[in-house]
Amino acid sequence: MTKIGIILGSTRPGRNGEAVAHWVHENAARRTDAEFELVDLLDFKLPLLDEAYPPSMGRYAQPHTQSWADKIASFDGFVIVTPEYNRSVPGALKNAIDFLYAEWTNKAVGFVSYGATGGTRAVEHLRLIAGELQMADVRSQVALSLFNDFENFSTFKPIDAQRDALTATLDQVIAWTDALAPLRTN
Numbered sequence: 029m030t031k032i033g034i035i036l037g038s039t040r041p042g043r044n045g046e047a048v049a050h051w052v053h054e055n056a057a058r059r060t061d062a063e064f065e066l067v068d069l070l071d072f073k074l075p076l077l078d079e080a081y082p083p084s085m086g087r088y089a090q091p092h093t094q095s096w097a098d099k100i101a102s103f104d105g106f107v108i109v110t111p112e113y114n115r116s117v118p119g120a121l122k123n124a125i126d127f128l129y130a131e132w133t134n135k136a137v138g139f140v141s142y143g144a145t146g147g148t149r150a151v152e153h154l155r156l157i158a159g160e161l162q163m164a165d166v167r168s169q170v171a172l173s174l175f176n177d178f179e180n181f182s183t184f185k186p187i188d189a190q191r192d193a194l195t196a197t198l199d200q201v202i203a204w205t206d207a208l209a210p211l212r213t214n
Contacts, residue, residue, distance in 0.1 A: 030062040030205050032198075033103035037110040037121035039070050044142060047184035048172065049109045052140055055194055056107070062202050065103070069124050072096050076123060083129040093127055100131040104212070105138075105205030106163075107197065112143035112150035117157075125157060132161040134211040136204035138197040139169045142178075146171030164208060166200035168193065 034053050038045040049066055056064040074092055081087040088094050110121055125132070137158050141147025148171050158165040170193045172178070177186045 030104050030202060031102065032056070032062050032064050032105045032107060032201060032205065033067045033100070034064055034107045034109065035121075035124075036066065036068045036070075037108055037124075038118050039120040040111075040118070042182075043111070044174075044178065044182060044184060045109050045111055048140060048142055051184065051186065052107060052109060052170075052194060055191065056198055059198065059202075062198075062205075067099060069120055072099070072124070074120075074124055074127060077126055079127065083127060086130055096124065097128055097131050100128055103135065104209070105136040105201050107138045107140060107201060108154060109140045110142075110147060110150050110154065112141060112145070112147040115149045117150045117153050122157070125161070129161065132158075132163055134162060134164075134208050136164045136166060136201050136208060138166045138201040140172070140194065140197065141169065142172035142174065144174050146173050164204045166197065166204055168196040168200050170194050170197055 034049055036045050036049040053064055053066045078090060079088060079093055088097055111118060139151045139154060141151045151169055155165045170190055174181045179185050
């Protein structure tokens, strides 16, 4: 069965992303067309990129890199939950992505973002990164506003329409993941 990783892309103390990622996982787990696993970057304790060789060479020397590579390789596709920091991607998420290459390739990715403007600028940067990694980013996304989907900017209470956006995103991620399967087996 198709296996999708839901990556929690913030490591900040008090992060809003934890509630968002759990909401994504709870909704995704009701589906029967794929398996879903929540992956928290905090669990991997990745330092700033500390590998001597470029990730495209696949020559990982550090145990934390190998652990991260094994986890990412175990998935067929991804949903990345990301905040927007200073109009871009959180450093911890960018660093985690940059550790690997082949483990991302030929896999679909969708985005659930949050911020003052829904995290859309972070997603635009992630789409560029995904292209370089030969990932297929899906069009649909969930853009959560700190003004409309959070109470007092911290308690997650998504408006009803966000569930439809999540369903559309998951539908596309699964469809593209399945379509890319022949490329991953070659």
